[in-house]
Amino acid sequence: MRSARRPTTPSSSPPPWWSARPPHPAPRGPPPGADAPPVPVPVPPSHRPRVEVxxxxxxxxxxxxxxVFTAxxxxxxxxxxxxxxxxxRWVADEIDVVEPGETLPRLPVAHAVWRPRPDLETATExxxxxxxxxxxxxxxALDSDELTDLAEVCPTEPVLIDADTTRRGPVEELRRSAAYHRPARGPRAQRPVPVGVPGHGPPAQRIGRGGGTGSSSQFQLWWL
Structure with a gap:
């Protein structure tokens, strides 16, 4: 005897995840104006590099x-x-390059005129x-943040002069840096000096003031 087939009811379970994915969007064409050639930026004649003898x-x-060109x-x-x-040590000063007020015929090289930050007196000191x-x-093309990161990698001591620098700021910063790199409780670590290479003599002969016999450590502490 054949039994009657039970009617099927729709399942209440959610559909599989692959059936719920939306179809892939049709590929888009280039945006309007993408095929147009770039508009050249006008460059003043003084900024164009030129070869001169x-x-x-x-x-x-x-x-x-x-x-020869002007920055x-x-x-x-x-x-x-x-x-x-x-x-x-890297000594860096943030600046603003400006247009020269007049031509510079006696500077037949790549040249630039800038305003140092925060001002000329503080930046120079x-x-x-x-x-x-x-x-x-x-x-x-680089800024002070990128140079500071590079100094940390090298490693090199960075000294930055920017718009927030004061007259006493570099002095205090250099003193803290000297305490970090050259502790007063121990001997000063020196890099190995090549033997027989001109210009690489003992520190007192290289940076002593006026050819004196004072050590470079005393000279640098006096300078800081």
Missing amino acids: HPLSIGGRADPARL APGAGVVVGWCDLDDRF GWLTAGGPHHPVLPT
Whole structure:
């Protein structure tokens, strides 16, 4: 005897996850104006690098070709690298590059005019107090935060002069940095000095004032 088939009822369980996924959206075309060529930014003639040949007054060599241009206005940072015998230091000053007030015909090189932060007097005093060199570099694609991160990786001691720097700020910062890098309770750690290399003599002969016999440690503590 054949039994009657029981009617089926819809299941109350949720559908599987793959059946609930929405269909893939149709690929979109490029946005309006994407195929249009980029609009060139006008560059003043003074900012375009040009090759010029000028007489060379030193070295007795032929006149070199130089790349001459004026740096574009904007924010930047001036960085100098100095050797403290037991460590390296980066002295950085945040600046604002401005347009020169007049042409600079006696500077046939890449040149820039800037306003240091916070002002000329404070920035100059902080730069000299930190031992900043007279041959710095001027990047405008990097800021002080990136330079500080790079100094932590190197490792190098960073000294930053910015809009919040005061007249006494660099002095106090350098004293704290000296206590961190060169504790007073122990001998000063020195990097190994190459033997027989010109310019790498004992510290007293390298940075002593006026060829004196005072040690570099005494000189640096007096300078800080």
